[in-house]
Amino acid sequence: MSVTPVLEADTLSRQDPELAEILRGELDRQSTTLQLTAAENFASPAVLATLGSALANKYAEGYPGSRYHGGCALADTAERIAVERAEALFGAEHANVQPTTGSSAILAAYAAVLRPGDSVLALGLDDGGHLTHGSPANFSGRWFDFTGYRLDPETGRVDHDEVRRLAREHRPKAIVCGSTAYPRHFDYAFFREVADEVGAYLIVTLTHSAGLVAGGAAPSPVPYADLVCVSTHKTLRGPRGGLILCGAGLARRVDRAVFPFTQGGAEMNSVAAKAVAFGEAATPAFAAYAQQTVANAHTLAGYLAEAGFTIATGGTDTALVVADPTPLGMDGRTARGRLAAAGLVLDCCALAHTGGRALRLGTAAVTTQGMGEPAMARIAALLADVVGGAQDPAAARAEVRELTAGFPPYPD
Numbered sequence: 001m002s003v004t005p006v007l008e009a010d011t012l013s014r015q016d017p018e019l020a021e022i023l024r025g026e027l028d029r030q031s032t033t034l035q036l037t038a039a040e041n042f043a044s045p046a047v048l049a050t051l052g053s054a055l056a057n058k059y060a061e062g063y064p065g066s067r068y069h070g071g072c073a074l075a076d077t078a079e080r081i082a083v084e085r086a087e088a089l090f091g092a093e094h095a096n097v098q099p100t101t102g103s104s105a106i107l108a109a110y111a112a113v114l115r116p117g118d119s120v121l122a123l124g125l126d127d128g129g130h131l132t133h134g135s136p137a138n139f140s141g142r143w144f145d146f147t148g149y150r151l152d153p154e155t156g157r158v159d160h161d162e163v164r165r166l167a168r169e170h171r172p173k174a175i176v177c178g179s180t181a182y183p184r185h186f187d188y189a190f191f192r193e194v195a196d197e198v199g200a201y202l203i204v205t206l207t208h209s210a211g212l213v214a215g216g217a218a219p220s221p222v223p224y225a226d227l228v229c230v231s232t233h234k235t236l237r238g239p240r241g242g243l244i245l246c247g248a249g250l251a252r253r254v255d256r257a258v259f260p261f262t263q264g265g266a267e268m269n270s271v272a273a274k275a276v277a278f279g280e281a282a283t284p285a286f287a288a289y290a291q292q293t294v295a296n297a298h299t300l301a302g303y304l305a306e307a308g309f310t311i312a313t314g315g316t317d318t319a320l321v322v323a324d325p326t327p328l329g330m331d332g333r334t335a336r337g338r339l340a341a342a343g344l345v346l347d348c349c350a351l352a353h354t355g356g357r358a359l360r361l362g363t364a365a366v367t368t369q370g371m372g373e374p375a376m377a378r379i380a381a382l383l384a385d386v387v388g389g390a391q392d393p394a395a396a397r398a399e400v401r402e403l404t405a406g407f408p409p410y411p412d
């Protein structure tokens with residue numbers, strides 16, 4: 001019997017042609033446009049097959065060996081394998097693989113060590129902070145007292161003097177390291193030192209760089225942080241989800257904070273798919289992928305700078321490039337719309353200290369497709385031509401189709 005009978009018999013096409021058409025169209029969209037959205041990637045066929053497997057039906061509230069539901073023997077084994085692989089991959093004493101998203105991992109991490117009203121220091125929302133850094137629209141802003149540290153207006157780098165000053169002034173219960181758009185490595189040793197000085201927990205949200213750390217292409221926060229919240233679907237290339245890493249001393253608090261405090265039964269198909277992705281991420285091929293992803297971002301940033309974009313921090317250490325199109329005569333939002341019409345799919349992000357919006361690009365997905373330096377040169381030229389007005393979006397769209405045809409994300 002096949003692992004994914006539903007997909008292979010194409011039952012959906014017969015039963016529900018309307019939805020089947022949408023799924024086909026989405027695969028076509030992903031294959032024929034350029035996925036430069038920094039948070040996205042192409043999970044492997046093995047990961048997708050696991051998501052579509054019978055484990056999706058299984059209820060398994062609790063943890064391996066201690067479940068509320070019956071029939072969990074195989075679900076237990078799948079979760080134990082996911083936990084062991086995550087611990088080995090990141091060199092952590094404990095892993096919880098149940099969080100449904102990155103944000104739910106962060107919610108559980110906060111719940112493990114904070115009480116409502118506690119003070120937290122995190123990168124400010126206008127400088128690349130995530131919603132979970134105290135946005136009034138998010139649980140974090142309602143339940144905790146956040147202070148934002150900032151980026152230096154000259155260098156675009158985290159202002160360490162200000163971090164230390166704010167930590168001394170506010171005596172936060174936790175300090176958070178992480179960003180949706182910061183293209184440089186955080187100095188984890190520095191943050192550990194400040195956290196120790198004021199008696200704060202250090203929480204690292206390892207989201208965009210998770211696959212880079214797993215593949216040895218970025219420094220690991222695990223030796224420094226009390227809690228590391230990981231996104232499994234960005235550069236790590238697994239199913240959409242979260243993961244929490246910690247030392248043995250916080251293991252029980254983290255597990256209780258995930259279930260039963262913030263979640264019910266975990267998605268066991270996703271837990272198994274995380275195990276598959278962690279297995280992939282432990283291979284030499286994945287290490288090469290992580291290196292290439294960073295090399296591609298570096299190359300792309302260089303070509304974009306040559307073409308006239310202002311590159312935040314002057315470059316990148318990671319998979320992220322933040323490019324301000326203002327020198328080419330267009331604001332970020334308008335540029336994003338024009339680029340979308342050309343099949344170049346990406347996001348905008350806040351530009352520190354200006355109030356403007358820049359383009360946020362990531363190389364995780366295009367690198368999975370096998371693109372290298374020549375493709376980065378073409379992508380940068382397309383971006384510059386479309387934003388600068390040298391090429392209309394329809395003409396660029398044809399070029400994007402031609403480029404992507406050479407790099408199918410799911411070759412037959």
Ligand SMILES: *Cc1c(COP(=O)(O)O)cnc(C)c1O
Nearest residue numbers: 101102103130178179180205207
């Ligand atoms: C992606 C990300 C998250 C989590 O996002 P989800 O959509 O909930 O998975 C949290 N913080 C940062 C800094 C991120 O980049």
